[in-house]
Amino acid sequence: MDATRIDDYLHRLGAAPPDRPTVDALRELHLRHLRTVPFENLSIHLGEEIVLDGKRLLDKVVQARRGGFCYELNGAFGVLLTALGYDVTLLAARVYDDEGRPGIPYDHLALRVRTVDGGDWLADVGFGSHFHLPLALGERGEQKDPGGTFRIVEAGADAAGVRGGHGTADAADLDVIRDGRPVYRLEVRPRALGDFTAGAWWHSSSPASRFTRSLVCSRITGDGGRITLGGRRFTVTAPDGTRRERETETDEEVLALYRDRFGIVLDTVPTVRDAGRGA
Incomplete structure (x- = not known):
């Protein structure tokens, strides 16, 4: 990643180059990323190929000024952080469903980031509604965040850190x-970007994937709330969790929301692809 590409990425985030790869700089970059680069799955429904290659991800996020889902957003963010001097490791996770069952292997991509002044941190700009600031990976107590109260516990422990909850797991x-409530089970062993190819293919092609069955484009706002365009429904969520929703009436209104509220310029309105096509 050359200096020009770094500057372009930072310019999109509205961030200055950090002097050193510190915790404070990581927090600022993480928050700016969530405010600027939307979590979206539009490529799936626009027939655009999703390629897990560092250059292709940067082309999409930086040059095309698009968003993406976990593999794309955390993949690109990891490239940026590495270029800025952070020690970054890709981690795989399996997302829990509403019944507490973990998803497929390589279901999600998150980042372990080591700073020069503060140990290891869990960064994740590709999950949608989640923590706004990186979590201390070694902390086992509560971590307060604008997105909620988070805990990182040994897998199989309950929310209080007691072993025996959420099924069996590798001890690491x-x-x-x-x-x-459990969000995802995180593996701590390092992974490469290419390891997530099968997960990205499944999520972008299987009728069982939530991403093939719906459209979403979402980002947090400057006040800590969230805006989401789910198909034709536009939702504004305040920091206290109250929601205002409205249905858009015309294609022009949908395209204007993508452009003005998410920075995404499209020629046509995405529609949910035929979910009956096999995985």
Whole structure:
């Protein structure tokens, strides 16, 4: 990643180059990324190829000024952080469903980031509604965040850190818990970007994937709330969790929301692809 590409990425985030790869600089970059680069799955429904290659991801996020889902956003963010001097490791996770069952292997991509002044941190700009600031990976107590109260516990422990919850697991794995509910099971062994190719293919092609069955474009706002365009429904969520929703009436209104609220310029309105096509 050359200096020009770094500057372009930072310019998109509205951030200055950090003097050193510190915790404070990481927090600022993480928050700016969530405010600027939307979590979205539009490529799946626009027929655009998703390629897990560092250059292709940067082309999409920086040059095309698009967003993406976990593999793309955390993949690109990891490239930026590495170029800025952070020690970055890709980690695989399995996202829990509403019944507490973990998803497929390589279901999610998150980042372990080591700073020069503060140990290891869990960074994740590719999950949608989640923590706003990186979590201390070695902390086992509660971590307060604008996105909720988080805990990182040994996998198989309950929200209080007691072993026996959420099924069996590798002893090295960790559970990330938000407001008392498990979010995902995190493996701590290093992975390469190419390891996530099968997961990205499944999520972008299987009718069982939530991403093939719906459209989403979402980012946090400057006040700590969130805006989301789910198909044609536009939702504004305040920091206290109250929501205002409205249905858009015309294609022009949808395209204007993508452009003005998410910075995404499209020629046509995305529509959910035929979910009946096999995985």
